[in-house]
Amino acid sequence: QKEVEQNSGPLSVPEGAIASLNCTYSDRGSQSFFWYRQYSGKSPELIMSIYSNGDKEDGRFTAQLNKASQYVSLLIRDSQPSDSATYLCAVLNDYKLSFGAGTTVTVRA
Protein backbone atom coordinates (compact mmCIF):
# COMPACT_ATOMS: atom_id res chain seq x y z
CA GLN A 1 0.00 0.00 0.00
CA LYS A 2 1.34 3.42 -0.92
CA GLU A 3 1.86 5.83 1.95
CA VAL A 4 -0.22 8.56 0.33
CA GLU A 5 -2.90 7.91 -2.26
CA GLN A 6 -4.88 10.42 -4.25
CA ASN A 7 -7.98 9.95 -6.38
CA SER A 8 -6.95 9.34 -9.94
CA GLY A 9 -7.46 12.15 -12.38
CA PRO A 10 -7.58 13.96 -14.50
CA LEU A 11 -10.38 16.04 -13.04
CA SER A 12 -12.15 18.39 -15.42
CA VAL A 13 -14.47 21.05 -14.01
CA PRO A 14 -16.21 24.03 -15.61
CA GLU A 15 -15.15 27.52 -14.63
CA GLY A 16 -16.92 28.65 -11.49
CA ALA A 17 -17.56 25.12 -10.21
CA ILE A 18 -16.13 23.40 -7.14
CA ALA A 19 -13.19 21.04 -7.64
CA SER A 20 -12.93 18.34 -4.97
CA LEU A 21 -9.67 16.49 -4.42
CA ASN A 22 -9.21 13.54 -2.09
CA CYS A 23 -6.23 11.98 -0.36
CA THR A 24 -5.80 9.06 2.03
CA TYR A 25 -2.71 8.11 4.02
CA SER A 26 -1.59 4.89 5.61
CA ASP A 27 0.30 5.93 8.77
CA ARG A 28 -1.94 6.86 11.70
CA GLY A 29 0.99 8.63 13.35
CA SER A 30 1.19 11.25 10.61
CA GLN A 31 1.37 14.70 12.07
CA SER A 32 0.86 17.33 9.43
CA PHE A 33 -0.80 17.52 6.06
CA PHE A 34 -0.19 19.73 3.06
CA TRP A 35 -1.47 20.49 -0.40
CA TYR A 36 1.00 21.59 -3.03
CA ARG A 37 0.13 22.91 -6.48
CA GLN A 38 2.39 22.20 -9.45
CA TYR A 39 1.93 23.88 -12.79
CA SER A 40 3.20 21.98 -15.82
CA GLY A 41 6.98 22.27 -16.07
CA LYS A 42 7.25 24.13 -12.75
CA SER A 43 8.15 23.25 -9.20
CA PRO A 44 5.57 22.48 -6.47
CA GLU A 45 4.39 25.34 -4.28
CA LEU A 46 2.58 25.09 -0.97
CA ILE A 47 -1.02 26.29 -1.02
CA MET A 48 -2.51 24.82 2.18
CA SER A 49 -1.42 23.17 5.39
CA ILE A 50 -3.65 21.56 8.02
CA TYR A 51 -2.72 19.99 11.34
CA SER A 52 -5.92 19.27 13.25
CA ASN A 53 -9.27 17.69 12.44
CA GLY A 54 -11.82 19.87 10.74
CA ASP A 55 -11.81 22.49 8.01
CA LYS A 56 -9.34 25.22 7.22
CA GLU A 57 -10.21 27.91 4.73
CA ASP A 58 -7.89 30.22 2.81
CA GLY A 59 -9.53 32.27 0.11
CA ARG A 60 -11.11 29.94 -2.42
CA PHE A 61 -9.35 26.90 -0.93
CA THR A 62 -10.65 24.73 1.90
CA ALA A 63 -8.68 21.83 3.34
CA GLN A 64 -10.46 19.18 5.38
CA LEU A 65 -8.80 16.66 7.68
CA ASN A 66 -10.26 13.57 9.31
CA LYS A 67 -7.54 11.70 11.19
CA ALA A 68 -9.87 8.88 12.26
CA SER A 69 -10.56 8.09 8.61
CA GLN A 70 -6.98 9.02 7.57
CA TYR A 71 -8.42 11.31 4.97
CA VAL A 72 -7.51 14.77 3.69
CA SER A 73 -9.34 16.72 1.05
CA LEU A 74 -9.03 19.99 -0.81
CA LEU A 75 -11.93 21.98 -2.19
CA ILE A 76 -11.38 24.70 -4.74
CA ARG A 77 -14.41 26.98 -4.95
CA ASP A 78 -15.22 29.19 -7.95
CA SER A 79 -12.60 27.35 -10.02
CA GLN A 80 -10.64 29.52 -12.44
CA PRO A 81 -8.61 28.54 -15.52
CA SER A 82 -5.51 29.56 -13.53
CA ASP A 83 -6.28 26.71 -11.10
CA SER A 84 -5.47 24.18 -13.86
CA ALA A 85 -2.51 22.30 -12.40
CA THR A 86 -1.52 19.09 -10.63
CA TYR A 87 -2.34 19.07 -6.92
CA LEU A 88 -0.08 17.03 -4.67
CA CYS A 89 -1.13 15.82 -1.25
CA ALA A 90 1.77 15.54 1.21
CA VAL A 91 1.87 13.92 4.64
CA LEU A 92 4.54 14.46 7.29
CA ASN A 93 5.70 11.62 9.50
CA ASP A 94 8.98 11.48 11.44
CA TYR A 95 10.63 14.33 9.54
CA LYS A 96 9.78 12.76 6.19
CA LEU A 97 7.32 14.38 3.83
CA SER A 98 5.66 11.81 1.57
CA PHE A 99 3.78 12.89 -1.52
CA GLY A 100 0.89 11.35 -3.39
CA ALA A 101 1.05 10.92 -7.14
CA GLY A 102 -1.06 14.04 -7.67
CA THR A 103 -4.39 14.82 -9.27
CA THR A 104 -4.39 16.90 -12.43
CA VAL A 105 -7.18 19.46 -12.54
CA THR A 106 -8.34 21.15 -15.73
CA VAL A 107 -10.73 24.08 -15.45
CA ARG A 108 -12.75 24.55 -18.64
CA ALA A 109 -13.54 28.16 -19.57
Next chain:
Amino acid sequence: DTAVSQTPKYLVTQMGNDKSIKCEQNLGHDTMYWYKQDSKKFLKIMFSYNNKELIINETVPNRFSPKSPDKAHLNLHINSLELGDSAVYFCASSQKTLSNEKLFFGSGTQLSVL
Protein backbone atom coordinates in the same frame (compact mmCIF):
# COMPACT_ATOMS: atom_id res chain seq x y z
CA ASP B 1 16.98 36.79 -6.07
CA THR B 2 16.03 33.14 -6.50
CA ALA B 3 15.51 31.48 -3.11
CA VAL B 4 16.51 27.94 -4.10
CA SER B 5 18.52 27.67 -7.28
CA GLN B 6 19.73 24.52 -8.94
CA THR B 7 21.85 23.97 -12.01
CA PRO B 8 21.71 22.85 -14.68
CA LYS B 9 18.05 23.13 -15.67
CA TYR B 10 18.45 20.48 -18.35
CA LEU B 11 20.95 17.66 -18.48
CA VAL B 12 21.16 15.24 -21.41
CA THR B 13 23.80 12.55 -21.19
CA GLN B 14 24.73 9.04 -22.24
CA MET B 15 24.31 5.91 -20.17
CA GLY B 16 27.33 5.17 -18.02
CA ASN B 17 28.38 8.80 -17.59
CA ASP B 18 28.84 10.58 -14.25
CA LYS B 19 27.05 13.88 -13.67
CA SER B 20 26.41 16.38 -10.90
CA ILE B 21 23.55 18.72 -10.06
CA LYS B 22 24.19 21.70 -7.84
CA CYS B 23 21.81 23.39 -5.43
CA GLU B 24 22.09 26.54 -3.37
CA GLN B 25 19.62 28.30 -1.09
CA ASN B 26 19.90 31.87 0.14
CA LEU B 27 17.06 31.66 2.67
CA GLY B 28 19.25 30.81 5.66
CA HIS B 29 17.43 27.49 6.04
CA ASP B 30 18.93 24.65 8.05
CA THR B 31 17.56 21.72 6.06
CA MET B 32 17.91 20.79 2.39
CA TYR B 33 16.48 17.92 0.36
CA TRP B 34 16.69 16.11 -2.94
CA TYR B 35 13.48 14.81 -4.48
CA LYS B 36 13.01 12.78 -7.65
CA GLN B 37 9.87 13.18 -9.76
CA ASP B 38 9.23 10.47 -12.31
CA SER B 39 7.23 10.66 -15.53
CA LYS B 40 4.02 9.93 -13.61
CA LYS B 41 4.59 13.00 -11.43
CA PHE B 42 5.30 10.91 -8.35
CA LEU B 43 7.56 12.98 -6.11
CA LYS B 44 9.80 10.88 -3.88
CA ILE B 45 12.36 12.00 -1.30
CA MET B 46 15.91 10.80 -1.80
CA PHE B 47 18.02 12.61 0.80
CA SER B 48 17.76 15.23 3.49
CA TYR B 49 20.55 17.16 5.20
CA ASN B 50 20.25 19.28 8.33
CA ASN B 51 23.17 21.61 8.93
CA LYS B 52 25.40 19.48 6.70
CA GLU B 53 24.39 16.26 8.47
CA LEU B 54 22.56 13.50 6.61
CA ILE B 55 19.22 12.80 8.31
CA ILE B 56 17.19 11.03 5.63
CA ASN B 57 18.63 8.52 3.21
CA GLU B 58 15.88 6.67 1.40
CA THR B 59 16.42 3.48 -0.53
CA VAL B 60 18.47 5.00 -3.30
CA PRO B 61 21.19 3.21 -5.32
CA ASN B 62 24.62 4.06 -3.98
CA ARG B 63 25.43 5.49 -7.41
CA PHE B 64 23.73 8.59 -5.98
CA SER B 65 25.88 10.53 -3.56
CA PRO B 66 24.82 13.81 -1.98
CA LYS B 67 27.35 16.28 -0.66
CA SER B 68 26.72 19.26 1.56
CA PRO B 69 29.81 21.50 1.88
CA ASP B 70 27.80 23.95 4.01
CA LYS B 71 24.20 24.38 5.02
CA ALA B 72 23.44 26.58 2.01
CA HIS B 73 24.55 24.00 -0.55
CA LEU B 74 23.51 20.45 -1.34
CA ASN B 75 24.87 18.84 -4.46
CA LEU B 76 23.94 15.52 -6.02
CA HIS B 77 26.45 13.39 -7.85
CA ILE B 78 25.31 10.43 -9.92
CA ASN B 79 27.72 7.75 -11.13
CA SER B 80 27.22 5.33 -14.00
CA LEU B 81 23.94 6.84 -15.14
CA GLU B 82 21.18 4.44 -16.22
CA LEU B 83 18.10 4.93 -18.39
CA GLY B 84 15.88 4.66 -15.31
CA ASP B 85 17.57 7.70 -13.78
CA SER B 86 15.76 9.91 -16.28
CA ALA B 87 13.46 12.16 -14.23
CA VAL B 88 13.15 15.66 -12.85
CA TYR B 89 15.27 16.20 -9.74
CA PHE B 90 14.14 18.89 -7.33
CA CYS B 91 16.20 20.45 -4.62
CA ALA B 92 14.26 21.93 -1.69
CA SER B 93 14.89 23.60 1.63
CA SER B 94 13.02 24.27 4.86
CA GLN B 95 13.84 26.49 7.81
CA LYS B 96 14.28 23.70 10.33
CA THR B 97 14.26 19.96 10.32
CA LEU B 98 10.87 19.35 8.83
CA SER B 99 8.13 19.78 11.36
CA ASN B 100 5.31 21.98 10.24
CA GLU B 101 7.56 23.85 7.93
CA LYS B 102 6.96 24.87 4.36
CA LEU B 103 9.21 23.37 1.68
CA PHE B 104 10.74 25.73 -0.84
CA PHE B 105 11.56 24.00 -4.11
CA GLY B 106 14.11 24.82 -6.75
CA SER B 107 13.02 24.95 -10.38
CA GLY B 108 14.10 21.38 -11.08
CA THR B 109 16.69 19.65 -13.26
CA GLN B 110 15.33 17.60 -16.14
CA LEU B 111 17.76 14.68 -16.52
CA SER B 112 17.55 12.64 -19.72
CA VAL B 113 19.75 9.57 -20.02
CA LEU B 114 20.10 8.26 -23.57
